[in-house]
Amino acid sequence: MRPSRQLPLMGLLFFSLIPSQLCQICEVNETNFSRLEPLINTMLKANYTKGIQGANVLLTLRLVGIKSRNLEQQLSQQIKDDINSRETELTSGQLALGILALGACENQDKEFIRGAHLVSKLGARFQAEIQNMEAHDGSPLTNYYQLSVALLALCLFNGSYSITNVTYYFTPENKNFYFEDQFSVDTGAMAALALTCVRRNTQKRVEAITEDKIANYTASLVKKIQAEGKRGLFGNIFSTGEAMQALFISSDYYKNEANCRETLHTVFYNISQTAFNLPIATAQILPALMGKTYLDVTNPFCSHNPVRFNVSTEKPDTVTPAAAPLDILVKYSVRVNDTSHTEVTVRAGSVFLDVMKAAQKKNETLFRFTVEETSWGPYVTSVQGIRASSNDRTYWKLLSNGQPLSQGAASHVVQNGDNLEVRWSKY
Numbered sequence: 001m002r003p004s005r006q007l008p009l010m011g012l013l014f015f016s017l018i019p020s021q022l023c024q025i026c027e028v029n030e031t032n033f034s035r036l037e038p039l040i041n042t043m044l045k046a047n048y049t050k051g052i053q054g055a056n057v058l059l060t061l062r063l064v065g066i067k068s069r070n071l072e073q074q075l076s077q078q079i080k081d082d083i084n085s086r087e088t089e090l091t092s093g094q095l096a097l098g099i100l101a102l103g104a105c106e107n108q109d110k111e112f113i114r115g116a117h118l119v120s121k122l123g124a125r126f127q128a129e130i131q132n133m134e135a136h137d138g139s140p141l142t143n144y145y146q147l148s149v150a151l152l153a154l155c156l157f158n159g160s161y162s163i164t165n166v167t168y169y170f171t172p173e174n175k176n177f178y179f180e181d182q183f184s185v186d187t188g189a190m191a192a193l194a195l196t197c198v199r200r201n202t203q204k205r206v207e208a209i210t211e212d213k214i215a216n217y218t219a220s221l222v223k224k225i226q227a228e229g230k231r232g233l234f235g236n237i238f239s240t241g242e243a244m245q246a247l248f249i250s251s252d253y254y255k256n257e258a259n260c261r262e263t264l265h266t267v268f269y270n271i272s273q274t275a276f277n278l279p280i281a282t283a284q285i286l287p288a289l290m291g292k293t294y295l296d297v298t299n300p301f302c303s304h305n306p307v308r309f310n311v312s313t314e315k316p317d318t319v320t321p322a323a324a325p326l327d328i329l330v331k332y333s334v335r336v337n338d339t340s341h342t343e344v345t346v347r348a349g350s351v352f353l354d355v356m357k358a359a360q361k362k363n364e365t366l367f368r369f370t371v372e373e374t375s376w377g378p379y380v381t382s383v384q385g386i387r388a389s390s391n392d393r394t395y396w397k398l399l400s401n402g403q404p405l406s407q408g409a410a411s412h413v414v415q416n417g418d419n420l421e422v423r424w425s426k427y
């Protein structure tokens with residue numbers, strides 16, 4: 001798992017974007033909506049997400065126009081409570097997502113955004129990220145995914161940001177778009193959305209030359225996204241939804257209907273494999289499948305045409321209970337400069353995090369660790385007391401049989417005989 005990306009309008013701030021000059025969207029035809037029902041059902045489990053971590057789901061419910069009044073109210077309340085009680089601890093990306101979710105599609109929460117001065121606070125957070133880059137060799141406090149969400153929210157909600165900073169720091173060659181030499185698709189996609197907003201922003205006109213430059217950045221980012229395309233997906237299944245949004249707004253990729261069919265075909269297959277089993281994963285792909293982008297958040301027609309899905313009311317996941325819980329044996333190691341090995345026994349069906357806990361129980365000195373809750377689940381922040389640092393671009397990489405995990409520690413199910421490793425790494 002990579003370093004945490006997430007984290008994490010009243011008279012106020014509505015300005016009209018030049019009506020979403022979409023190049024070409026690729027959406028699911030309503031005759032195929034039943035294919036999306038598993039996604040909707042997963043999102044409704046967001047009932048169990050805590051605090052600000054429900055922001056992505058609330059944003060999607062509102063943007064797509066899924067009517068679930070109770071869930072919407074619950075999420076909105078918990079996000080506001082979380083902001084009230086620990087606003088200073090929230091990262092730039094978390095605060096930005098909170099604003100996008102609360103402010104999406106003209107609703108009463110805009111009073112809260114205004115009353116709590118969230119947009120100007122976000123502006124200060126954005127500046128702090130820039131200052132950290134100036135002081136720490138170009139490394140932000142969090143990462144470029146969060147910085148991009150912050151810029152997007154500032155742009156959509158009439159916040160302040162420096163255009164010079166944007167043109168300086170968002171060049172597509174910036175190291176922060178890369179993760180161990182790999183272009184980060186979701187980061188690039190979010191930046192493309194933010195830059196497009198900045199370019200079209202009617203409240204803060206930019207000079208033609210700057211507009212041109214930003215258009216070039218966006219085009220280049222979108223090219224890099226397309227270069228990561230494989231069987232209709234971009235990056236991996238979790239980055240594909242945001243990649244689609246970026247392609248909608250600044251490429252003609254989906255003018256070719258075969259491209260759209262390929263993406264939808266693969267996504268439907270992945271849905272049938274229950275690949276999107278976290279509320280956040282669902283929330284990030286659904287807007288694109290319904291033909292929406294995050295630029296629609298402040299669009300006056302945002303919540304028109306609400307969608308009716310057949311939501312299964314009383315059908316929790318049919319977990320077939322194993323006849324008898326089996327124990328499995330796995331190898332586990334922690335590598336810094338030296339490697340500490342152990343073997344632990346866990347129940348069949350255990351996840352990576354269970355193995356870490358079992359090892360910690362065996363030897364606290366060698367295997368102690370800490371995590372931080374994010375909307376993608378717990379994220380490992382330290383092992384043996386050694387902490388990941390965004391200034392040094394260090395993190396704890398989780399591997400199974402030599403391959404980095406594509407899911408978080410609490411999602412990746414381990415198998416008997418697996419060789420699991422936590423490795424001190426640089427990105």
Ligand SMILES: *[C@@H]1O[C@H](CO)[C@@H](O)[C@H](O)[C@H]1NC(C)=O
Binds near residue numbers: 012013014015158
């Ligand atoms: C946006 O903010 C500027 C000041 O920064 C203000 O003059 C303008 O009226 C605001 N626009 C809206 C739509 O609130």
Ligand SMILES: *[C@@H]1O[C@H](CO)[C@@H](O)[C@H](O)[C@H]1NC(C)=O
Binds near residue numbers: 029030031
């Ligand atoms: C959905 O597909 C049907 C059948 O192909 C077509 O008639 C209809 O226009 C499509 N709807 C949209 C919104 O594209």
Ligand SMILES: *[C@@H]1O[C@H](CO)[C@@H](O)[C@H](O)[C@H]1NC(C)=O
Binds near residue numbers: 033034308309310
């Ligand atoms: C919901 O179920 C009804 C009856 O089974 C069906 O006619 C309708 O097409 C379904 N709607 C969606 C969006 O799947």
Ligand SMILES: *[C@@H]1O[C@H](CO)[C@@H](O)[C@H](O)[C@H]1NC(C)=O
Binds near residue numbers: 047070071074
């Ligand atoms: C959340 O789930 C619990 C337990 O299933 C249920 O009692 C509660 O009504 C749900 N809340 C909402 C808003 O759906």
Ligand SMILES: *[C@@H]1O[C@H](CO)[C@@H](O)[C@H](O)[C@H]1NC(C)=O
Binds near residue numbers: 162164166168
């Ligand atoms: C970023 O913006 C701040 C405030 O406007 C300015 O002082 C600083 O020079 C800018 N840095 C760059 C690299 O553009």
Ligand SMILES: *[C@@H]1O[C@H](CO)[C@@H](O)[C@H](O)[C@H]1NC(C)=O
Binds near residue numbers: 213
């Ligand atoms: C944008 O790209 C075009 C074509 O590559 C180039 O001619 C132009 O000079 C670029 N504009 C800026 C401001 O960099």
Ligand SMILES: *[C@@H]1O[C@H](CO)[C@@H](O)[C@H](O)[C@H]1NC(C)=O
Binds near residue numbers: 029268
């Ligand atoms: C519905 O999805 C199937 C499977 O991807 C596809 O073959 C079909 O063309 C889709 N129908 C419409 C109307 O888009």
Ligand SMILES: *[C@@H]1O[C@H](CO)[C@@H](O)[C@H](O)[C@H]1NC(C)=O
Binds near residue numbers: 237266269
């Ligand atoms: C998603 O679909 C792709 C392409 O068919 C496939 O390679 C991948 O294994 C699928 N992932 C999941 C988790 O279903």
Ligand SMILES: *[C@@H]1O[C@H](CO)[C@@H](O)[C@H](O)[C@H]1NC(C)=O
Binds near residue numbers: 336337386424
């Ligand atoms: C690993 O070894 C290098 C070189 O000996 C040393 O500088 C570094 O501090 C060590 N790292 C840790 C986390 O012990």
Ligand SMILES: *[C@@H]1O[C@H](CO)[C@@H](O)[C@H](O)[C@H]1NC(C)=O
Binds near residue numbers: 363364365
């Ligand atoms: C944990 O490992 C260290 C280093 O190998 C060892 O000295 C210590 O005795 C172990 N502690 C336990 C409780 O096994």
